[in-house]
Amino acid sequence: xxxxEFLHMGGYGFYVWTSYGLWALVMVLNLYFSRAREKNIYRKxxxxxx
Amino acid sequence: xxxxxxxxxxxxxxxxxxxxxxxxxxxxCVIFLLAGLYGGLVLAPADxxxxxxxxIIYIHVPxxxxxxxxxxxxxxxxxxxxxWRIKVNEVIARSAAPLGASFTFLALATGSLWGxxxxxxxxxxxxxxxxxxxxxxxxxxxxxxxxAFEDRRTGARAGAILALVGVVNIPIIHYSVEWWNTxxxxxxxxxxxxxxxxxSMLIPLLLMWIGFMCYFxxxxxxxARAEILEYEANASWVRDLVNQSAKRRSI
Numbered sequence: 001x002x003x004x005e006f007l008h009m010g011g012y013g014f015y016v017w018t019s020y021g022l023w024a025l026v027m028v029l030n031l032y033f034s035r036a037r038e039k040n041i042y043r044k045x046x047x048x049x050x
Numbered sequence: 051x052x053x054x055x056x057x058x059x060x061x062x063x064x065x066x067x068x069x070x071x072x073x074x075x076x077x078x079c080v081i082f083l084l085a086g087l088y089g090g091l092v093l094a095p096a097d098x099x100x101x102x103x104x105x106i107i108y109i110h111v112p113x114x115x116x117x118x119x120x121x122x123x124x125x126x127x128x129x130x131x132x133x134w135r136i137k138v139n140e141v142i143a144r145s146a147a148p149l150g151a152s153f154t155f156l157a158l159a160t161g162s163l164w165g166x167x168x169x170x171x172x173x174x175x176x177x178x179x180x181x182x183x184x185x186x187x188x189x190x191x192x193x194x195x196x197x198a199f200e201d202r203r204t205g206a207r208a209g210a211i212l213a214l215v216g217v218v219n220i221p222i223i224h225y226s227v228e229w230w231n232t233x234x235x236x237x238x239x240x241x242x243x244x245x246x247x248x249x250s251m252l253i254p255l256l257l258m259w260i261g262f263m264c265y266f267x268x269x270x271x272x273x274a275r276a277e278i279l280e281y282e283a284n285a286s287w288v289r290d291l292v293n294q295s296a297k298r299r300s301i
Contacts, residue, residue, distance in 0.1 A: 006092075010102035015167050019160040020091075023109045026152050027265060034269050038276040045283060045292045 061278050062287045064138045072271035079264035082257050089254030097251075106164040108254055112262040114157035117185055118220050120150035120266060124192070125217045128210030137281055138274075140206035143213065144196050145273035149266055151189035158182055169233055177226035178234035181219060188216040202281060 009016045057063045090108035097104035124146040131139035161179065162172045173179065192209050199205030227236050238247045247255070282288045 009105065010096055012101060012103035012105075012167055015103055015163045016105050019106045019109050019163045022159055022163075023113070023156055026156055030149060030152055031269055031272075034272040034276070038272055038279075041276050041279045042292070045279060045288065048283075049289055049292050 059136045059138055061137055061141075061282050061285070064141075065275060065278050065291075068271040068275050072268045072275075075264040075268035075271070079261050079268055082261035082264065086254045086257030086261055089250075089257060094251045094254055095248075100168060103164060103167050104251075106160050107251075108258045110157060110160040110164055111255060112259045113153045113160060114182070115259060116262050116266060117150060117154040117157050117182065118223060119263075120146050120153060121185065121188070121213075121216070121220060124150060125210075125213040128206070128213045132207060132210045132214075137203075138278075140203065140210075141274050141277040141281060142270070143210060144193075144206055145270055145277055147189055147193050147196070147209075148273070149269060151186060151193065153262075153266075154182065154186040154189060158186065165233075174233055176232040176234055177230035178223065178232050181223040181226050184219055185216075185223060188212070188219060192216075 007013055007017070058067070086108060090105055094105070096102045124143045127139045127146070128143040130136060131143060158179070161182075165174070166172050192212050195212055196205040196209035199208065226232060227234050279288060
């Protein structure tokens with residue numbers, strides 16, 4: 001199977017890759033914002049105590 | 051056993067354990083997702099009816115399963131917090147909501163991207179799709195309600211009641227394809243008889259599902275940690291933790 005064939009997905013490339021892309025985006029953003037929130041709260045606590 | 055369960059009710063204990071849980075779940079998540087993606091996108095053969103478009107199943111079905119599972123986590127945890135007023139359960143319930151909403155959104159969006167080439171429509175007002183959309187609104191309603199209160203604990207209690215009432219939607223989603231005549235295909239995996247999906251297609255699906263589960267628990271712990279710090283901002287253990295953290299943890 002060639003790379004091009006793989007990306008083409010038998011003509012359904014747009015639907016398949018949009019799905020997978022959207023999924024990856026949502027997963028990464030969820031992780032990123034959760035971590036950012038944790039760090040943010042931690043920083044605030046630190047400032048308040050010091 | 052009771053003591054073992056009991057200590058999870060302590061915010062400090064939960065906070066400490068959450069680091070290990072989020073780390074190891076994250077590791078397992080990456081392994082299973084990579085294996086699942088390889089199996090689903092490369093190894094599994096194209097479907098004889100749907101061609102390669104069926105590969106959306108590896109995102110769509112685990113997302114849909116998770117959308118319901120996370121809701122149950124949220125509702126049960128909310129219920130426990132209502133009865134026993136355990137802070138950790140409030141924290142878990144409100145931390146689960148955005149994740150559940152994300153999975154519900156993914157299930158709807160990927161379903162739409164699958165429906166267009168297969169059914170010829172992005173959206174139909176069919177029982178399965180409509181009840182899943184209601185689930186998304188339940189999550190969003192919960193998040194709005196919980197954050198509308200000045201007092202965190204009152205908000206969590208109000209949210210828990212909403213979540214418990216909304217549980218009625220979960221069996222409706224699950225059985226919608228059997229109760230109503232719908233465009234959505236019937237269950238192929240969760241049947242009492244053996245699943246009507248070939249093993250080479252089923253295994254990647256199960257791998258993806260485990261990956262999704264671990265992802266959920268990993269990020270849930272991260273979110274819960276942030277919430278616990280907010281809840282317990284005035285507790286002495288949080289103050290001690292922040293004071294001596296610089297050298298131990300690089301958050």
